Amino acid sequence: MKMLSIAYKDILIILRDRGTLLQIFVLPFVFILVFSGMGSMGEDEQEALPLTVVNLDQGSEAAAFIEGINTAGGVNCEIMDQSAADAQLEAGDIQRLMVIPSSFSADLNANKQVALRIITHPDADDNITETIRLIVDGAAQDMALETQIVASLTFMGEMQAAMPADQQPFTTERVLQQAESQFAISHERPLITVEQLQPGELDKIEEFQPVTGTQVAVPSFTVLFVFLSAGVTALSIYNEKKVGSFRRLMAAPMSKASLLLGKMLPQMVITISQVIVIFGIGMFLMPLIGLDGLVLGDHPLLVILIVLVMALCASGMGVLIAAVARTENQIGGMSAVVLWVMGALGGAFFPIYLLEGFLGQVGKAVPHYWASKAFYGVLVRGQDISGISTDLLVLAGFGLLFWIVGVWRFEFDR
Amino acid sequence: MSESILTVRDLQKKFGEFEAVKKISFSVNKGEIFGLLGPNGAGKTTAISMLTGVLEPTSGTAEIGGFDLRKQLDQVKKVNGLVPQDLALYPTLSARANLEFFGRIYGLRGKDLKTRVEDVLRIVSLTDRADDPVGKYSGGMKRRVNIAAGLVHHPQLLFLDEPTVGVDPQSRNHIFDSVRRLNRERGMTIIYTSHYMEEVELLCSRVAIVDQGEIIALDTIPNLIAMLGGGVIQVGLQQVNEDLLTQLRGIKGVKQASLSQSPIAPPPADGEAKDVSPNVPTYPVVKVETLNSQEALVNIIHFFNERDIQIASLKILEPNLENVFLHLTGKKLRE
Numbered sequence: 124m125k126m127l128s129i130a131y132k133d134i135l136i137i138l139r140d141r142g143t144l145l146q147i148f149v150l151p152f153v154f155i156l157v158f159s160g161m162g163s164m165g166e167d168e169q170e171a172l173p174l175t176v177v178n179l180d181q182g183s184e185a186a187a188f189i190e191g192i193n194t195a196g197g198v199n200c201e202i203m204d205q206s207a208a209d210a211q212l213e214a215g216d217i218q219r220l221m222v223i224p225s226s227f228s229a230d231l232n233a234n235k236q237v238a239l240r241i242i243t244h245p246d247a248d249d250n251i252t253e254t255i256r257l258i259v260d261g262a263a264q265d266m267a268l269e270t271q272i273v274a275s276l277t278f279m280g281e282m283q284a285a286m287p288a289d290q291q292p293f294t295t296e297r298v299l300q301q302a303e304s305q306f307a308i309s310h311e312r313p314l315i316t317v318e319q320l321q322p323g324e325l326d327k328i329e330e331f332q333p334v335t336g337t338q339v340a341v342p343s344f345t346v347l348f349v350f351l352s353a354g355v356t357a358l359s360i361y362n363e364k365k366v367g368s369f370r371r372l373m374a375a376p377m378s379k380a381s382l383l384l385g386k387m388l389p390q391m392v393i394t395i396s397q398v399i400v401i402f403g404i405g406m407f408l409m410p411l412i413g414l415d416g417l418v419l420g421d422h423p424l425l426v427i428l429i430v431l432v433m434a435l436c437a438s439g440m441g442v443l444i445a446a447v448a449r450t451e452n453q454i455g456g457m458s459a460v461v462l463w464v465m466g467a468l469g470g471a472f473f474p475i476y477l478l479e480g481f482l483g484q485v486g487k488a489v490p491h492y493w494a495s496k497a498f499y500g501v502l503v504r505g506q507d508i509s510g511i512s513t514d515l516l517v518l519a520g521f522g523l524l525f526w527i528v529g530v531w532r533f534e535f536d537r
Numbered sequence: 538m539s540e541s542i543l544t545v546r547d548l549q550k551k552f553g554e555f556e557a558v559k560k561i562s563f564s565v566n567k568g569e570i571f572g573l574l575g576p577n578g579a580g581k582t583t584a585i586s587m588l589t590g591v592l593e594p595t596s597g598t599a600e601i602g603g604f605d606l607r608k609q610l611d612q613v614k615k616v617n618g619l620v621p622q623d624l625a626l627y628p629t630l631s632a633r634a635n636l637e638f639f640g641r642i643y644g645l646r647g648k649d650l651k652t653r654v655e656d657v658l659r660i661v662s663l664t665d666r667a668d669d670p671v672g673k674y675s676g677g678m679k680r681r682v683n684i685a686a687g688l689v690h691h692p693q694l695l696f697l698d699e700p701t702v703g704v705d706p707q708s709r710n711h712i713f714d715s716v717r718r719l720n721r722e723r724g725m726t727i728i729y730t731s732h733y734m735e736e737v738e739l740l741c742s743r744v745a746i747v748d749q750g751e752i753i754a755l756d757t758i759p760n761l762i763a764m765l766g767g768g769v770i771q772v773g774l775q776q777v778n779e780d781l782l783t784q785l786r787g788i789k790g791v792k793q794a795s796l797s798q799s800p801i802a803p804p805p806a807d808g809e810a811k812d813v814s815p816n817v818p819t820y821p822v823v824k825v826e827t828l829n830s831q832e833a834l835v836n837i838i839h840f841f842n843e844r845d846i847q848i849a850s851l852k853i854l855e856p857n858l859e860n861v862f863l864h865l866t867g868k869k870l871r872e
C-alpha cells in the first residue's frame with residue numbers, strides 16, 4: 124500500500140497549494156457563471172436561426188404565416204420543395220424542417236386546428252430546436268388569433284351591414300367582448316400546434332423536457348477543467364524529479380508500477396471531487412442565485428460512469444504529459460494551451476459535438492468531445508447506456524492510449 | 538576481521554555514448570566511513586544511483602548486505618539508505634510529514650513509524666521545529682531533514698551524496714557529528730561523497746578518488762598522502778629535455794622527475810599551495826617527487842642557479858588529498 128502513501132502525500136500537498144485549488148475548484152465555477160450569464164445576454168443579438176420550410180399550402184395564410192415568423196425575429200425561413208428538403212435533412216445538411224400542410228389556409232379559415240411539424244435531424248441541438256419551436260409557436264398564435272379576430276369581425280361587419288342603421292347590434296362593448304373571448308379561445312385551443320418530430324417517427328410525439336443552458340454549460344466546463352487538472356499530475360511528477368525526491372521513491376523498495384499508480388491516483392480523486400463540487404454548484408447553488416439549476420435526469424448512475432471513465436482518461440493524460448514534456452514551461456504553459464484548445468475543440472465553450480462538417484469532425488480527435496457528448500446524451504437527451512456506449516468506449520480508448528504511451532515513454536532515470 | 542557490506546564489480550553506466558562510470562570495482566567494509574572524492578562530474582552521483590537502485594547499471598553488478606544488486610533489488614533497497622545530493626523534500630509539508638512519508642514507502646506503519654520519526658528528528662536536533670513546513674527552514678536545517686529522511690527505516694548502509702553543499706559552518710559541524718555518531722553508536726556503514734577534500738580527510742577511514750568515471754586511487758588517507766612522498770615540487774621552465782630530467786633525478790632528495798601532463802593552474806585564493814612565482818605558466822612544467830621537499834628544494838634551486846637556467850615558476854604541493862588529486866590528474870578538485 125505504498126501506492127496509497129504516495130497518493131495521500133500528494134493530496135496533502137495539493138490541499139496546501141492554493142493556486143492549484145483555485146484552478147481545480149474555483150475557476151470552473153467562475154467560467155460557468157460568466158458564460159451562462161453571457162449566453163442569456165447575447166440571445167437578443169443572436170443571428171437568426173435557419174429553418175427550412177416546405178410549403179404545401181396554396182392559400183395566402185401560409186405565406187402570411189412565414190412572413191410572420193420572419194418578422195418575429197430569431198428565425199429565418201428558407202423555402203424549399205419537399206423532395207429536396209427531405210434529401211438534405213436525411214444527409215444532415217439541414218438540421219430542421221417544418222412542413223406546412225396543403226390544407227393550412229383552408230383549415231385556418233374554417234377555424235379548424237392545424238398541426239405543424241418540425242422534423243429534426245437526430246444530431247440537431249435540442250436547445251436550438253426548442254428555441255425555434257417557441258418562435259414558430261409564437262408566430263402561430265398571433266396568426267391564429269389574427270385569423271379568428273378578423274373572421275369574427277368580418278362576420279360582425281356583415282351582420283351590421285344587413286341591419287338598419289338605428290338597430291346596430293354591435294356596440295363597442297360587444298366588439299371588445301368578442302375580441303377578448305377570441306383571445307381566451309386561442310389560448311385554450313390553439314388553432315396551430317407545433318410538434319417536434321424526428322424523421323421516421325412522425326407518429327410518435329415525444330414529451331418535451333425543458334432544456335436550459337446549465338444542462339450544457341456545467342458538464343462541458345467540468346470536462347474542460349477535469350482535463351486541465353491533468354497538468355497537476357504532470358507538474359507533480361515533474362517537481363518530484365526536479366527536487367530529487369523521485370530518487371528517494373526509486374531507492375525505496377517499491378515497484379515502478381505502484382510508484383506511477385500512486386502518482387495517478389490523486390488525479391482520480393481530483394477529478395471526482397471536481398465533478399462533485401462543480402455539479403453540486405450547478406444543482407444547488409445556481410438555482411439560489413436565480414440561474415437554472417442542473418438536473419441529473421433519469422440516469423444518475425450513468426453520470427457516475429462517465430465521471431469514472433473520464434477520471435481514468437485524465438490521469439493517463441497526466442502521465443503522458445509528464446512523460447513527453449521536458450521542461451516546467453512545457454508542462455505549465457504549453458500543456459495548458461494544448462488543454463484549453465482541446466477543451467474548446469471538445470465543446471467547452473460551444474457544443475461542437477452537435478455540429479456537422481469540419482469542426483464537428485475535428486472535435487472527435489480529443490477525449491473532451493466524447494466526454495461532453497456523453498454528458499449531453501444523458502443530461503439533455505435523456506439517453507440510456509446504449510445511447511452513450513460509443514462515447515464511453517471511445518473515451519476509454521483514449522484513456523488506454525494515454526496510459527500505454529505515457530508509461531512506455533516515461534523516463535524513470537531522468 | 539573486516540567483513541565487506543558492499544562489493545562492486547565492474548559497474549558501468551553509459552548515457553548514450555558517454556560513459557559516466559567506467560567499470561569500477563571496489564569494496565566497503567562493515568562499519569567503515571568510506572569516502573568517494575572527486576570533482577563535479579566525476580561520476581560519484583551516477584555510481585551511487587546505480588548502487589541504490591535509482592539507475593539501472595549498463596553492465597556489472599554489486600553485492601550489498603549479501604544481496605545481489607541485479608537479482609535482489611528489493612532486499613538491497615532495504616539495506617540501503619540514500620541521502621540525495623539535492624534537497625529531496627516536499628517543501629510545503631512539515632519535517633515530520635516528510636519523514637513519515639519516507640518511512641511509509643519503506644513499509645513502516647503506526648507506532649513503529651512514529652517512534653522512528655521521533656528518533657531521527659532527535660538525531661538531527663529538529664524535534665522543536667518538526668511541524669513547520671520544510672520550505673521555511675534555513676539551508677542547514679533543510680540539509681539535516683534531508684539526512685534524516687534517509688535514516689527513518691534504519692538502513693545498514695547509508696549513502697550520503699555531498700551532504701554539506703550550501704551549508705553554514707555550524708550546520709556542517711552538526712552534520713559531521715551526526716555522521717560520526719551514526720557510525721559509532723549505531724554501527725552504520727557510511728559512503729560519503731564529496732568534492733571537498735577536507736571533509737573526506739576529517740571523516741573517512743578509506744577514500745576512493747574518482748575522476749572521469751574511474752577510480753584512480755583507493756586507500757587509507759595516510760597511504761594516499763604517502764603517494765606524494767616527501768612532497769611534490771612543480772618547476773616551470775622555458776625548455777625541458779630528457780637530459781635535464783635525468784640530471785634532476787640525480788639530485789639529492791629527489792625521487793622522480795617527469796614532464797607534467799598539463800601546465801600549472803593559476804594559484805588558488807585560499808593559499809593551499811605555495812607559490813614562488815605568481816605567473817600563470819605557458820611553458821613546460823617538471824613534476825619533481827621528493828623524499829624530503831625542504832632538502833630537495835634547496836638542491837633544485839642550487840642546481841638551476843649553477844647552470845644559469847631561469848626558473849619561471851615554482852610550487853610546493855602540501856601533503857594533502859587535494860594535492861594527491863593534483864598529483865594524479867594534473868587537475869584541481871575544485872575549479
Ligand SMILES: Nc1ncnc2c1ncn2[C@@H]1O[C@H](COP(=O)(O)OP(=O)(O)O)[C@@H](O)[C@H]1O
Pocket residue numbers: 536537552555557575576577578579580581582583584
Ligand atoms: N541522466 C544523464 N544523462 C546524461 N548524462 C548524465 C546524466 N546524469 C549524469 N550525466 C553525466 O555524467 C557525468 C557524471 O555525473 P555525476 O554522476 O552527477 O557526477 P558527480 O556526482 O561526480 O558530480 C557528468 O558528466 C554528467 O553530465
Ligand SMILES: [Mg+2]
Pocket residue numbers: 578581582583622698699
Ligand atoms: Mg554528484
